[in-house]
Amino acid sequence: MPKALEGIRILDFSRFLAGPTCSLILGYFGAEVIKVEIPKGGDTFRTHPPFTPAGESYFFVSMNRGKKSITLNLATEKGRQIARELVKKADVLLENFSPGVMEKLGLGYEELSKLNPALIYASISGFGHSGPRSHQPGYDIVAQAMGGLMAISGFPDGPPIKSGASIGDSLGGIHAALSILVALQHRNRTGEGQAIDISLQDSIWSLAAIEHSMVYFLTGKAPGRLGNAYLYSVPFGAFPTKDGDVILAVNTADEWNRLAGAMGRKDLMNHPKYALQRERIKYREEVIALVSAWTKSLTTAEAVKTLSDARVVSSPVPAFEEVANDPQLLSREMIVEVEQPVSGKLKVPGAACKLSRTPGDPTRPAPALGQHNEEIYISLLGLKQQELKKLRDEGII
Amino acid sequence: MPKALEGIRILDFSRFLAGPTCSLILGYFGAEVIKVEIPKGGDTFRTHPPFTPAGESYFFVSMNRGKKSITLNLATEKGRQIARELVKKADVLLENFSPGVMEKLGLGYEELSKLNPALIYASISGFGHSGPRSHQPGYDIVAQAMGGLMAISGFPDGPPIKSGASIGDSLGGIHAALSILVALQHRNRTGEGQAIDISLQDSIWSLAAIEHSMVYFLTGKAPGRLGNAYLYSVPFGAFPTKDGDVILAVNTADEWNRLAGAMGRKDLMNHPKYALQRERIKYREEVIALVSAWTKSLTTAEAVKTLSDARVVSSPVPAFEEVANDPQLLSREMIVEVEQPVSGKLKVPGAACKLSRTPGDPTRPAPALGQHNEEIYISLLGLKQQELKKLRDEGII
Numbered sequence: 001m002p003k004a005l006e007g008i009r010i011l012d013f014s015r016f017l018a019g020p021t022c023s024l025i026l027g028y029f030g031a032e033v034i035k036v037e038i039p040k041g042g043d044t045f046r047t048h049p050p051f052t053p054a055g056e057s058y059f060f061v062s063m064n065r066g067k068k069s070i071t072l073n074l075a076t077e078k079g080r081q082i083a084r085e086l087v088k089k090a091d092v093l094l095e096n097f098s099p100g101v102m103e104k105l106g107l108g109y110e111e112l113s114k115l116n117p118a119l120i121y122a123s124i125s126g127f128g129h130s131g132p133r134s135h136q137p138g139y140d141i142v143a144q145a146m147g148g149l150m151a152i153s154g155f156p157d158g159p160p161i162k163s164g165a166s167i168g169d170s171l172g173g174i175h176a177a178l179s180i181l182v183a184l185q186h187r188n189r190t191g192e193g194q195a196i197d198i199s200l201q202d203s204i205w206s207l208a209a210i211e212h213s214m215v216y217f218l219t220g221k222a223p224g225r226l227g228n229a230y231l232y233s234v235p236f237g238a239f240p241t242k243d244g245d246v247i248l249a250v251n252t253a254d255e256w257n258r259l260a261g262a263m264g265r266k267d268l269m270n271h272p273k274y275a276l277q278r279e280r281i282k283y284r285e286e287v288i289a290l291v292s293a294w295t296k297s298l299t300t301a302e303a304v305k306t307l308s309d310a311r312v313v314s315s316p317v318p319a320f321e322e323v324a325n326d327p328q329l330l331s332r333e334m335i336v337e338v339e340q341p342v343s344g345k346l347k348v349p350g351a352a353c354k355l356s357r358t359p360g361d362p363t364r365p366a367p368a369l370g371q372h373n374e375e376i377y378i379s380l381l382g383l384k385q386q387e388l389k390k391l392r393d394e395g396i397i
Numbered sequence: 398m399p400k401a402l403e404g405i406r407i408l409d410f411s412r413f414l415a416g417p418t419c420s421l422i423l424g425y426f427g428a429e430v431i432k433v434e435i436p437k438g439g440d441t442f443r444t445h446p447p448f449t450p451a452g453e454s455y456f457f458v459s460m461n462r463g464k465k466s467i468t469l470n471l472a473t474e475k476g477r478q479i480a481r482e483l484v485k486k487a488d489v490l491l492e493n494f495s496p497g498v499m500e501k502l503g504l505g506y507e508e509l510s511k512l513n514p515a516l517i518y519a520s521i522s523g524f525g526h527s528g529p530r531s532h533q534p535g536y537d538i539v540a541q542a543m544g545g546l547m548a549i550s551g552f553p554d555g556p557p558i559k560s561g562a563s564i565g566d567s568l569g570g571i572h573a574a575l576s577i578l579v580a581l582q583h584r585n586r587t588g589e590g591q592a593i594d595i596s597l598q599d600s601i602w603s604l605a606a607i608e609h610s611m612v613y614f615l616t617g618k619a620p621g622r623l624g625n626a627y628l629y630s631v632p633f634g635a636f637p638t639k640d641g642d643v644i645l646a647v648n649t650a651d652e653w654n655r656l657a658g659a660m661g662r663k664d665l666m667n668h669p670k671y672a673l674q675r676e677r678i679k680y681r682e683e684v685i686a687l688v689s690a691w692t693k694s695l696t697t698a699e700a701v702k703t704l705s706d707a708r709v710v711s712s713p714v715p716a717f718e719e720v721a722n723d724p725q726l727l728s729r730e731m732i733v734e735v736e737q738p739v740s741g742k743l744k745v746p747g748a749a750c751k752l753s754r755t756p757g758d759p760t761r762p763a764p765a766l767g768q769h770n771e772e773i774y775i776s777l778l779g780l781k782q783q784e785l786k787k788l789r790d791e792g793i794i
Contacts, residue, residue, distance in 0.1 A: 050615055202731050315535075320549055
């Protein structure tokens with residue numbers, strides 16, 4: 001299969017989750033990702049639980065599939081010098097240190113772009129590289145809070161709540177990958193590189209603002225937390241059943257009439273208060289009570305069947321275990337296997353970006369620490385075996 | 398400012414949220430987005446609340462900035478014929494109809510790629526274009542449920558909860574934009590187009606699976622909902638204060654010791670039970686009780702100050718109103734103004750993908766319905782004024 005990003009070399013100084021998400025995705029499509037790790041221990045994620053029975057970090061493996069690993073000690077001048085040599089041969093540099101760290105090492109964009117004007121230099125940080133709070137550390141949960149997503153997630157009478165997934169880190173990495181691809185388009189035409197500055201807070205805000213900022217900008221007051229409801233539609237959300245919840249969503253008058261039919265309530269069809277969304281929304285609580293009374297009389301399976309037969313959008317809320325065995329996700333290769341040298345076959349998530357001619361490959365193994373030192377330092381940089389030995393002895397690689 | 402995607406023409410049949418997110422982002426970077434709408438009424442989102450005082454859908458404006466609008470009735474053979482002519486002049490086609498709709502119109506990938514082999518054809522749908530459930534409708538909330546994110550979001554003793562934002566739609570759009578950019582790289586080298594098939598469920602699963610799938614694959618049992626906690630760290634999450642909540646996160650032994658110092662609990666420093674994460678995690682409830690007792694004695698502002706001084710990652714959980722006025726977001730142009738012909742100046746979210754040399758422009762206005770009919774049909778397709786009049790009279794545009 002052809003690889004869309006073949007020949008793109010990414011020098012990846014990133015650790016943890018956000019940066020590695022970016023290089024994971026670009027690696028799926030054939031970019032050569034050279035993960036630069038500290039000589040003793042490497043990426044902290046190598047010790048992140050859970051562990052495979054063979055003792056590898058399953059989390060690290062999942063996030064670093066298909067990458068090459070080299071070791072390099074940036075705390076030494078010799079190490080930084082080697083980094084600069086690598087930069088000359090790279091298309092993209094990726095890092096998610098706190099803002100200022102790379103500059104202090106002499107590896108900031110200004111300096112490196114002089115060595116390689118075509119370099120695309122992508123940074124991911126909690127709050128970005130500019131602004132009054134740029135130097136504050138920003139974990140995923142801080143971004144979810146400071147980006148406004150926690151304020152609008154949860155129930156009206158409950159606490160603000162973060163997503164069960166690290167969506168700030170993930171989205172930061174995805175935004176970085178997208179930005180690198182935009183920058184490659186510019187570079188293809190002009191030969192010019194540039195700097196990319198992704199903030200986890202910006203990323204979360206861009207999600208949170210879509211639905212909630214307009215009401216705030218219009219009225220000075222934002223809608224509060226709505227649980228599983230939607231500000232602009234009713235009935236919409238998760239409704240209780242005998243044995244769980246059922247999702248349903250109704251927008252048009254036709255959908256309302258079909259729901260009324262499914263509920264055996266012909267009297268509610270074309271009802272002046274309920275048929276049109278703009279009227280119905282005024283009776284939110286009334287509508288929710290009507291629909292809940294009906295869903296509570298059914299099991300989730302019965303409710304989904306009845307609603308689907310009536311062509312009302314609905315679904316169960318499956319447990320994670322069920323989702324991980326969903327025939328739909330399995331048929332779309334969203335759960336795949338990687339053959340890991342130490343740990344053997346491991347199940348991992350597949351690639352969500354599906355291209356027919358240049359599909360991504362999420363099944364390549366993650367590297368051992370420094371596994372590609374010889375390949376990169378000897379074949380790419382032209383060092384000799386004895387130089388490599390010396391660098392190793394001196395703790396530089 | 399140079400535009401990285403200048404010269405890329407996107408024929409955009411998408412409506413609502415997921416597809417328009419994709420073309421919004423690519424439009425920021427200079428792609429020419431031609432939004433194809435039905436002649437009477439256009440994209441349903443044009444009637445989606447909230448409305449500006451002048452009566453425009455604020456939501457529509459926000460999602461369709463910088464795009465061109467043409468009208469075209471695909472229910473007529475003449476309309477479909479014009480669509481095929483436009484396809485010959487497009488680089489990218491974007492659509493988020495239910496799978497099968499474009500094929501029934503004779504506008505599926507197989508047919509259109511014969512007219513234009515370089516065409517990149519991007520589809521976004523609830524469950525994707527393959528698999529046993531491909532034909533089921535999938536709104537954002539259905540994807541959040543069926544992708545497993547709801548199952549892992551919320552409190553252990555509470556109901557599953559969806560994110561307050563439509564992150565399935567947003568991420569589906571972002572994944573489509575990323576995939577189009579990958580496909581452009583391949584096309585730049587080979588001249589070949591391809592089909593892209595994005596599923597909202599796949600997109601949500603790829604977020605949810607990152608942290609939770611590994612435990613499930615190892616043990617056959619997934620961790621349940623954890624509220625604002627993190628499976629692998631404690632203390633981590635939102636802790637109650639006198640007047641709200643404070644976020645804090647502790648990983649290393651140093652961070653623990655600094656937290657203990659901030660709490661005035663030198664006895665907890667280097668404590669055999671608590672100093673190391675791998676030990677501390679065994680006493681999750683105990684640690685949470687210890688930290689909560691302390692945070693409850695402070696206001697949020699006091700807690701954030703004390704923790705920041707001790708270099709422990711922390712933040713408040715600001716209300717949406719505060720986030721929308723955050724000096725950090727403002728300084729990074731994450732809230733910008735668009736000058737809309739009918740409604741005047743409107744605040745809208747900025748662009749999260751920040752590139753130094755080819756920045757995105759999120760400040761161009763959204764189009765009126767059919768505003769660009771003359772430009773596209775006459776200048777691009779070469780139709781004559783009287784032909785345009787006839788098409789208009791026949792309800793084709």
